[in-house]
Amino acid sequence: MNKNKQTGIPDTFSRRRFLTGLSVALGAVGAAFVGIPIIGFLFSPLLQEIPQDWRPVGAVKDFEIGKTVAISFLDASPLPWSGVTAKTAAWLRRDSEQAFTAFAINCTHLGCPVRWLGDANLFMCPCHGGVYYQDGSVAAGPPPKPLAQYQVRVRNDQVEIRTGAVPIE
């Protein structure tokens, strides 16, 4: 191969190296431009903060003091095509005249929905035998933590619950 007499760089060698490098660099730039919107789109649930909402779940007088009942409400900012999947349930107990506690139905073990047994005053999970007392603390089985709670407030004689994320570890 011929070398440039002044620089000593072989002619074909430098041109080919340059063209290879250019092709690879252009490919990388193209991939980056395509990749950014795609990856951003797929990861958007991690990047966007969804503001939570207060949802009315019934009049205060409709809830008996000391009783735990199931209520349901819509998630925050549901997509228009979500249908029934946008609903969430909670166990709501009226502790006194104006005080309420709302438990997430997700067992703290692996998320299955716990059932309230009124006569036994226990929450029981159907999946792996987790049991909770009526205050949400763990009574038996594998759950590591007490039942998570949603924020509850009373506004204009309406009980309102604040939507929240599914409780993850």
Added chain:
Amino acid sequence: MKFLKNAWLWIDDRTGIVELLEPVMRHPVPPNTGWWYVFGSATLFVFILQVVTGIALASSYVTSTAEVYNSLQFITHEAFMGRILRGMHYFGASAMIVLIGIHMIRVFLMGSFKFPREVNWLTGAVLLLLTLGMAFTGQLLRWDQNGVWTVIVGAEQAGRTPIIGTMLAHFILAGDTVGGATLSRFFSFHVFFIPALVFGMLGSHLYLVLRNGISEPPQPGQPVDLKSYRAKYKELLHKRGVPFWPDVAWRDVAFGVIIVLVVILVAAAWGPPGLGNPPDPSIIDAYPRPDWYFLWYFAVLALIPPRLETWVILGAPLLLGVVLFVLPFIANRGERHPIRRPWAIGSVLMIVLTIGVLWRLGVLAPWSPNFAAQPLPKAVVSATSGSVYEGAQLFHQKGCEFCHTVAGYGGQRGPNLTDVGNRLTSQQMTIRIVNGGTNMPAFGGNLTPQQLEELVAFLQSLHGSY
């Protein structure tokens, strides 16, 4: 006829199709491979079945969570052949898991993963992982109540990962809770992303089979030696090789067709898995269960001590991945025949037995409370009034019967109490009921003294004869 022949010759001349395919079809393979070698191609045929039934199903399936349940009902009950199509896809998935397991065990026990086929094993390991991913995402596309809870349980497990757990869970849910975006994400993964990876891996897997040839049936006393294997294999093919098509391939075709026909038969006879309640997370009465091929893992999660859980959920798959990856590097030479490899036989037996036992337990699920338990019948309660009778009512009302069995009625979470009157004194019973135990709640705060007395009176009356 002459026209057809000429047409064919024209196509072949322009495309070179015979030149391309003939070496593949006629390439020499070792003789006497027998029926042991059909499982790889059977897996491939079932995969193709999954792709075509999947494409058909996708033409009616609606991915909005508001309508998906209705579209599934439509496919199952109204669409022409929809029921059998769903059945084929479900039993095809089951067949894939079974066949991929048999294929992997066959390859492992015959040492076919040894030199020079190590990368074949590695691509196969990735294919196994992708197949399990397809099984998991596929079950969710059957978006009924069980599907919704399965995704939540899956996200909770991912959430156990340190540092990035919550982010992983939100990535899986496509949000901070299960909603409209969750299903679309799983659809995209199950229909496009993972199959693309499968096609890529499958291509390399098959190319490597052609490049390295299928392994000759192992013989004890003929270990793989890196220096001499390739030459010996070439000589074997040269001297005693038989053309792949049709001498050996006919068995692949026959077995593949039989398997596909079995899938269709079972689909027609049993039908697809029934659709449970609508996918409404606010319906609290749910009984989340994975499909049958994951029931053994469901049993693992129920049975391991809670302290070890995170280690097992994260560590076990990681360990499995490491073992699968490392195998061809540490064991790529030496004896191939299983009779000379007792550890290979032993580990396969242990794994199959373990998964089998766990699977059976996953089916029975004795750790789940029996919420369907009814108050004990008269034949079991030896009184119609008084303390014993009241105690028997409390036994059901307070939830005892959900976890304990008396005369065959009740749950299996806790010990059988059919003859507990013979085993424990009143005092021992009182202490246990009031304080609870490892897996039993303390009922001290839940029972009045009189109720406690009545319950103990009932339990004392249980002597095991009915």
